[in-house]
Amino acid sequence: MTTTSSAVLLDVHTSALAGMGSLPRTFASWARLAAEVYPDADLSEELFRSHLLNGDEALTALWSRHLTAWDFVENPPWGGSTPARTDERRAVIYEHLGFGADVCKTLDQAVPVAKVPGATVITKKFTPWYTAERAAARSFYWTAYERKLREKGWSEAAIASLDQASRAVVERLTDPEQLTARQAKGLVVGYVQSGKTANFTGVAAKAIDAGYRLVIVLGGTLNLLRAQTQRRLDMELIGQENILRGAEVSDIDSLVGVDYVGDDEGWPDFVRHGARPSTLGAFDIERLTTRDNDYKSLAQGIRALEFEKRVPTQPLHDPANLHHAAARILVVKKNKSVLTKLVKDLKQIHGILGELPALIIDDESDQASVNTSDPKKWERGSTERTAINGLISKLLGLLPRAQYVGYTATPFANVFIDPGDDMDLFPSDFLISLPRPAGYMGVQDFHDLNSPVPADQRTYANSQEKAHVRGIYDSTGDRLQEAMDAFVLSGALKLYRADHGVSDAAFRHHTMLAHQSVRQDDHADLALRINTMWHQAGYSSTAGHERLAALWETDFGPVSAAQAGDLPSPSSYEELRPYVHAARQRIGSGGQPVIVVNGDTDRYFAQLDLDFDRTPNVWKILVGGTKLSRGFTVEGLTVTYYRRTTQQADTLMQMGRWFGFRPGYRDLVRLYIGREEPFGRDKSVDLYEAYEAVCRDEETFREQLAQYAELVDGKPQVTPVEIPPLVAQHLPWLKPSARNKMFNAELVEIRSPGRPIEPASYPLTGSVTKRNTEHWRPLLSALAPEPVPFNNPPDSSSPLSRTFTALTGTVAHGDLLSVLRKLEWDRPRYFDPHLTYLQQLDGTLARVDDWVLISPRLASGDRVDASVAGSIPLSLVRRSIQDGKSSFGRIASMEHRTAAQRLINEAAAGGSTLIGPRTGVALLYPVVEGRTPESVQAAVHNGVADPSKVVMAFTLIPPRSATSGDRRLVRFRAKNSRYEGEATVPSESAS
Structure with a gap:
């Protein structure tokens, strides 16, 4: 050989x-x-x-x-x-x-298979044009971007995921070579601080390669944010040669007006193509904005927008012209004067605009872009628009071949836009939900959502909350000093790790965020307080070191051992002590550990010197309000002290600056967050609970998108116009978006074959509760007196089998429906979409013969048994509704639901001896609302439950066979201004 x-x-x-x-x-x-x-x-x-x-x-x-x-x-x-x-x-x-x-x-x-989720796509039917062969034939800028991502350390799986997600966007745009002009509008939904910029950079690269010759990126409302986006595109897409435009780095005179060279330490890392792309068989990109300059209305700017044709007799979009013309990129603020200048200049070159394939990328598209004027004030047939929305609408009017793609982590405002307004920004063609990227810390990483581990058994190893979340107060009072100590200690641990083989690239910046109010006076007071506490903290004194040592022993040491055993860790505080001194010096450099961030002008932010890209090291405590809640990425954020609240879910999520990528220090992240903070006049709100509710809303939204993304007979189950009814709301005071960003749409039917239906909006008025409970009387009589054992085998949540007992019975499908039809709800028609589905399971849709009722029994030590509506004794369950809520949280225990789901799954597979394939499961819970165990006892007299104090709550799981041949899962009825005057609009007309 x-x-x-x-x-x-x-x-x-x-x-x-x-x-x-x-x-x-x-x-x-x-x-x-x-x-x-x-x-x-x-x-x-x-x-x-x-x-x-x-x-x-x-x-x-x-x-x-x-x-x-x-x-x-x-x-x-x-x-x-x-x-x-x-x-x-x-x-x-x-x-x-x-x-x-x-x-x-x-x-x-x-090379193991990366078994990660892909992007979820809700789309109208479209004509495929962006084939693999066409993408491969013209891929100059995408290939350069892909190469840059590898240099940055991206894994092949992460690059492939980005490749597919960006392709999903580009292939739904209009073919830039197409003869007829057509606009497409879409929305891409990511996670807060999760790398949406990487996706739209990939989309821009692929779109430019394919033939789009004008790319307008709407990059925030401040020049700081716009400049961040400009630099990112310049570094990873446009590249050195396009920036220099023939200038020689060695020739100082030729570099006048060229940004980055000489004042940006990252310049060597900018993409290099090897020569001007136009000399390499590709085409150049001309920047109409720079790092320091937004779009300016100058004659030069107008000339720069003029496109030369190789074949003058053919339109620009003809391949003979298109693939030889330079592309233009603008990164502009969402600012009235800037966009007005751009619109004015485009009007002056109107002759070419009808031939120009253009792409508008709207970063944070639910901010400023959405039309928030009151429709009731519009004159008949005339739409009033807010300034930015009106200017974007004008851009779309001037550019008939423009494609609009919005990017956001909080999509509710966008999906509530009126789809009947052709010149507005409703994502009528596609909605794409990006997968949660590897290494990302989001809401799920600070909450124990649906954890089967009992609260008293949660540890730093099995609980996200215990590992990362701390209250604002403890028995000694406010924990701001502890949060500052955590900031110093985590900084010392970063320096220790950098000194013991961990790449220090992620430790370049180290920040703490204190966020409690929108009022600037409050920011000044808090900054003064933190400054005073810093200088009195005694981090070099014996008392200071004792305080840090205690925090290491009780918090950081155990958490790091449980969550980051593969990272270097000191054996004791004494080993860490030298790094504490170094961390304290970095944070207190210049005698100022605190920076207040609350201005609203470019000049204000320029004087802060908070450009994380250009500043070598930022180790500071940031105090601020609104300006820290949108678009401003706080690099190196490790400790957050957070008290500010809002009544809009999207605003609340955007305030979550602690979400993001934390390579090498995920275990060090701490969130000090308000619990039961004062809110309003007679209410209180648990901010941590509010984030959990928003997380459930958004995850429900994403899960349903994924469920309905599957094509049926080659056609979409839902189109983007039918998305609004999927938006859930777990807290009544926390609206999905501001009232002026929402429109009305009604969900008619939800089909749930093999999936739980668990309503939570039960009325608590005594007379209504009594009527509802009495309706259950005939079904409760079907329960047998002898309890039946149920067993959940070991799984990823527990190495042990878990058992419980329950009373069971079987009732006919018609008998269950008879009860469900009579029930009254806290919100009228709340249960109707589910009831519409269940009423069809008598043979019209798919037959369900009967239902197994399961009434779980609690552990004997905690159980209160009582007769409910004449039943044999049932275990009463206590659930509480916190102030400000109108519904319970989860009703069914995870153990009970797991057992019920297993019955359904086994029956569908033909392996169940307990139920047949046409039998559903109903978990029944006689619930007493209350905060203490005594509230359950108070609802019982002589072994009989007061029906006015017992809510018969339930979770239904229909058999998996309970679906129709068309396999559709939802039906809609939506109001749409295009059909004004009609009571309802069938879903087909929306597509």
Whole structure:
């Protein structure tokens, strides 16, 4: 056998994989072609395996890139019916490559399948044009961006995920070469501080490669935010050669007016194409805005917007012209004067605008862009628009080939836009929900949502709340001093880790955020208080070190051991002590540990020197309000002291500056947040609970999008116009968005085959509760007196089996419906969408024969049994409704719901001995509302429950067969100004 060097093997494999193009082919054939220049090369699978097993990094990286890309492709013609990112897809890839079992096994070990979720897409039907072949044929800027992401340390899975998510956007835009002008409008929903900029940079790269020649990015309402976006695009997409435009770095005179060179330490990291792209067979990008200058209305600006045609007799969008013309990019503020200048200049070159493929990317599209004028004040047939909304509308009017893509983490304002207003920004063509990226800390990482672990058994290892969340107060009072101590201690731990082999790139900035009010006077008071406390904290004194040592022993040490055992950690506080001194010096540098951030002008932010990109190290405590709640990324944020509240869910989420990526210090993140803080006149609000409620709202929204994204007979189940009814609300005082951003839409039906239906909005008025409870009397009589055991086997939440007992009975489907039809609800018609579905399960939609009733019994020590509406004794359950809420939280215990779901799943698979495939499960809970155990006793007299104090709550799980042939899960009725005067609009007319 001949020997082959690693370099030769890598060259052969690189050439072979490149020759295959975008689909896997028989590798041996392509390798032989590639090895013609190496006649003695060993192409055996044994040699390939040995290099992988011996850790050949370059070869592994090459195969990781290609295998991951194939893993992520959605519905490729060569993939059969295999879903992306699965073992089944990988097996098909190996089959096409023709590899033996040993090589496949070794590749699986070297490059495991990234089993991560993809983007969720709700879309109208569209004409596919952005094929893999077309994307590969013109990919100059995307390839450069992809290369930059690898240099930044992105994994192949993360790059492939971005590739697919950005492709999902671009393919739903209009073909830039299309003869007829058409606009598409879409919305991309990410998570707060989760990398949306990376997605729209990828979209811009692909769109420019495909032929879009004018890209307008609406980048925030302040120049600081606009400049951040400009720099990001300049660094990762546009590149050095396009910025220099022929200027020589060595020639100082030629650099006049060129940004970044000489005053930005990151300049060497900007993308380099090797030469002006136009000399490399591609095309240049001309910037009409720079880091320091927004769009200016100048003659030069007008000339810069003029496009030359290689073939003057053909329109600009003709391929003969389009792919030789330079692209223009503008990053502009959402500012009335700036956008007015742009609109004015575009009007002066109107002759070319009808031929110009343009892309408008609206960052934070629910801010300023949404029309918030009152429709009741509009004159008949005339729409009044707020300033920014009106100017964006004018841009769309001037650019008939413009595509509009909004980006936001809080989508509710956007999906409540009137879809009947053609010149508004409703995402009528597509809505894409991006997957939660790896390494991201979001709401879920600070809450124990649906945790099966009992509260008294939660630890730093199994509870996100215990690990990261602290109250504002404890038994000694306000914990602001403790939050500051945590900031110093976490800074010391970062320095310790940087000194013990952890890359210090993520530790460049280290910040704390104190956020409690919108009033500037309050900010000044809080900043003065923190400054005073800092200078009195005695971080170099014995008392100060004792305080930090105690915090290390009781908090940071145990949390880091439980959450980050793979990171270096000091064995004692004494080992950490030298780093405390260094952290204190960094934070207190210049004698000023605190920066107040509450201005609303560009000049104000310029004087703060808070540009995280250009400032080497920011180790400070930031105090502020509204300006810290939207778009402003606080880099290195580790400790947050948070008391501010709001009555809008989207505003509340945008205040979550502690969300984001925390590489190397995730375990050090602490959130000090208000619990039961004063709110309003007679109310109190738990801010932590409010965030949990918003999290449930948003996750419900995303889950339903994913559920309805599946095509049925090649057609969408829902189109974007039908999205508003999916918006949930878990706290009545916390609206999804401001009232002036919402429109009315009604959900008619929710079908839930095999999925729980758990209403929570029960009326608590005594007379209504009594009537509702009495309605259940005939069904409760079906419960047998002997309890039945249920068992949940070990799973990821517990290594032990869990058991409970329950009273059971069986009732006919019609008998259950008879009760459900009579029930009254706290909100009229609240249960109607579910009832519409359940009423069809008598054979019209899909037959359900009967329902198993399960009334769980509580543990004997806690149980209060009582007869309810003449029933045998049932276990009463206590649930509380906190102030400001009109509904319970979760009714069913996770253990009970798990057991019920298992019955349904086993019946569907034909493996249940307890129920049939056409039997549903109903969990019944006689609930007494109250905050103390005594409230349950108070509802019982002589073993009989007072029906006016007992809510018969329930969770229903229909059988999985309870669906129709069309497999649709929702039906809608929505108001739409296009159909003004009609009582209802069928969902079909919306598409």
